[in-house]
Structures are given as C-alpha cells and as structure tokens.
Amino acid sequence: xxxxxxxxxxxxxxxxxxxxxxxxxxxxxxxxxxxxxxxxxxxxxxxxxxxxxxxxxxxxxxxxxxxxxxxxxxxxxxxxxxxxxxxxxxxxxxxxxxxxxxxxxxxxxxxxxxxxxxxxxxxxxxxxxxxxxxxxxxxxxxxxxxxxxxxxxxxxxxxxxxxxxxxxxxxxxxxxxxxxxxxxxxxxxxxxxxxxxxxxxxxxxxxxxxxxxxxxxxxxxxxxxxxxxxxxxxxxxxxxxxxxxxxxxxxxxxxxxxxxxxxxxxxxxxxxx
Numbered sequence: 688x689x690x691x692x693x694x695x696x697x698x699x700x701x702x703x704x705x706x707x708x709x710x711x712x713x714x715x716x717x718x719x720x721x722x723x724x725x726x727x728x729x730x731x732x733x734x735x736x737x738x739x740x741x742x743x744x745x746x747x748x749x750x751x752x753x754x755x756x757x758x759x760x761x762x763x764x765x766x767x768x769x770x771x772x773x774x775x776x777x778x779x780x781x782x783x784x785x786x787x788x789x790x791x792x793x794x795x796x797x798x799x800x801x802x803x804x805x806x807x808x809x810x811x812x813x814x815x816x817x818x819x820x821x822x823x824x825x826x827x828x829x830x831x832x833x834x835x836x837x838x839x840x841x842x843x844x845x846x847x848x849x850x851x852x853x854x855x856x857x858x859x860x861x862x863x864x865x866x867x868x869x870x871x872x873x874x875x876x877x878x879x880x881x882x883x884x885x886x887x888x889x890x891x892x893x894x895x896x897x898x899x900x901x902x903x904x905x906x907x908x909x910x911x912x913x914x915x916x917x918x919x920x921x922x923x924x925x926x927x928x929x930x931x932x933x934x935x936x937x938x939x940x941x942x943x944x945x946x947x948x949x950x951x952x953x954x955x956x957x958x959x960x
Contacts, residue, residue, distance in 0.1 A: 690871035691915040701836040708844035709763040713806035727804035755780040762815035764808030813851030860910035876936035877907040891934035911937040
C-alpha cells in the first residue's frame with residue numbers, strides 16, 4: 688500500500704507542528720534575501736510565509752477550508768512559549784486570519800504576521816520535542832485522523848539543546864517519528880539556522896558524510912526523518928541533481944532562500960483536494 692498519498696480534505700485533515708528556537712543566540716545576524724537580519728527576524732519571516740502559504744492552499748471560493756491543524760511552539764529559557772494569541776495546542780487553519788496582524792513585508796507587499804522575533808535565554812529543545820510528541824500522538828489517535836496524511840514537524844534551531852544530551856534528543860526524536868496514521872509515520876524535519884562562515888550549505892542530505900565533522904549537524908541528521916520517495920523529485924531539483932536515492936529531512940548552514948524552499952517541499956508537496 689502506497690503511503691504519504693492520502694488526499695487532504697476538510698474531513699481528512701493533516702497537521703503541522705512548528706518548533707521555534709527563540710533562545711539568546713537567535714539575536715546573531717545572518718544574511719536574508721540580501722539583507723542583514725537577526726536569525727530571530729529571519730525565523731519569524733520564514734514562519735509567517737509558511738503559514739500564509741498554508742492559508743492560500745486552504746482557500747476556496749467559499750472561504751478558507753479546514754484542511755490543516757497547525758501548532759506553533761516557541762522554546763527558550765526554562766519554558767515553552769505559546770506563539771499565537773497565547774493559545775496552546777493545534778489551531779485550525781481557518782482561525783489564523785482572525786489571529787493575524789498585517790505589516791509591510793520586504794519585497795513590497797503586506798505579509799500577515801503571526802510570529803514576532805524573540806531571542807533570550809537557553810535552548811530547551813528536549814522539552815519542545817517532548818511536547819510535540821505528546822501532541823502528535825494525541826492527534827494521530829483521534830478516530831477522524833486515522834487515515835490522514837501524517838503530521839509534519841519542523842524544528843528550526845541554531846544551537847545545541849540545553850536540557851538534554853545526544854541520547855536524550857535522539858530518543859525523543861525517535862518517539863516523535865514513530866507517531867503514525869495508516870498513511871505513514873510523522874515526518875520530523877530539522878532546520879539548522881547558522882551563520883557559520885566557510886562551510887557549504889547542505890540540504891536534504893543523502894548521507895551523514897555530507898555534514899563532515901559538525902557534531903550538532905550530524906545529530907540533527909540522525910534525528911530527522913527519511914523523506915518519502917514521492918518527495919525525491921522535488922528534493923533532487925532543489926539540490927540540482929538527478930533524482931535517486933533517499934534523502935534525510937534536515938539542512939545545515941542553508942541560505943534563507945534554501946530554508947524557504949525546504950519548508951515548501953515539506954509542507955506543500957501534498958495532495959490537497
């Protein structure tokens with residue numbers, strides 16, 4: 688039976704969880720579309736664009752349809768942070784229009800804003816992954832979601848977890864990836880935002896050897912999902928190569944444009960009715 692092929696409808700939704708590193712190091716500058724921004728500013732803009740894209744994909748002539756459940760979880764300091772209207776858990780995509788603020792976007796059009804930049808404290812990534820695991824387990828266990836396209840989790844970070852070692856992060860990531868519907872297991876995509884100079888970008892690597900000797904990038908590779916084969920053509924195009932083999936859902940030292948493209952592949956390569 689083919690997996691990762693379920694058609695998404697208002698009766699057969701899918702889910703997205705976006706984990707946002709809002710620790711102090713996110714105040715460091717990176718290049719974003721030719722401008723110098725902090726990582727936190729770039730992260731906010733990337734996430735706002737993703738939510739806006741999901742809204743557009745759910746819009747029909749009669750309005751926005753309830754195709755997606757979306758959860759945003761910030762992590763910094765000693766606690767997790769609700770991002771949108773102090774609301775925890777999944778929010779139907781139909782409710783995001785009423786939760787937005789509009790601001791001028793770089794590029795000359797008004798981009799809705801749900802996420803604001805923030806950078807303070809340490810990096811409780813283990814706690815964020817644990818929260819995501821519990822949420823996704825509960826979502827997959829609902830009878831109405833039994834045959835849905837499985838949830839996709841984006842973990843966007845620039846630093847090492849402050850509340851767990853290699854084994855802890857690997858174990859909780861494995862628990863998260865093991866959540867499933869009949870259409871497949873949840874997909875965990877790790878996005879490593881970094882301003883590291885002199886190192887090449889790596890997007891959807893085929894092998895851990897592409898990451899050379901960067902310890903943390905190799906950990907994120909090990910924790911990420913192997914991408915389904917029906918994503919391979921889009922991933923190969925992004926990487927500028929012929930399709931073949933399997934790819935891991937992570938990136939290292941990618942440009943902002945590459946991160947946006949990566950999140951698009953992970954979120955819009957879906958069969959939406």
